[in-house]
């Protein structure tokens with residue numbers, strides 16, 4: 685069953701502001717010129733900062749682009765789970781089953 689619903693940010697209440705986020709750690713370096721020593725053991729830089737590597741840290745997450753908060757999926761009204769796909773986008777699964785189980789208790 686396909687059900688459409690407007691997903692609001694649980695922190696600021698705005699619609700159409702959610703995004704998938706990911707975190708990267710970037711390692712950069714700046715080479716020192718260790719041949720030309722300036723007085724007092726001071727080695728100058730050879731050039732500008734260069735990037736060595738950029739690694740993605742952990743899993744992708746849902747964030748709000750308006751208030752810039754990371755969103756815990758359980759806080760989104762009507763949503764039980766979000767499945768983030770590399771190419772297709774994010775699938776928001778409604779929490780119908782959760783509600784059904786709560787009623788049963």
Ligand SMILES: [Zn+2]
Pocket residue numbers: 693694695696697698701748749750751752753
């Ligand atoms: Zn927000």
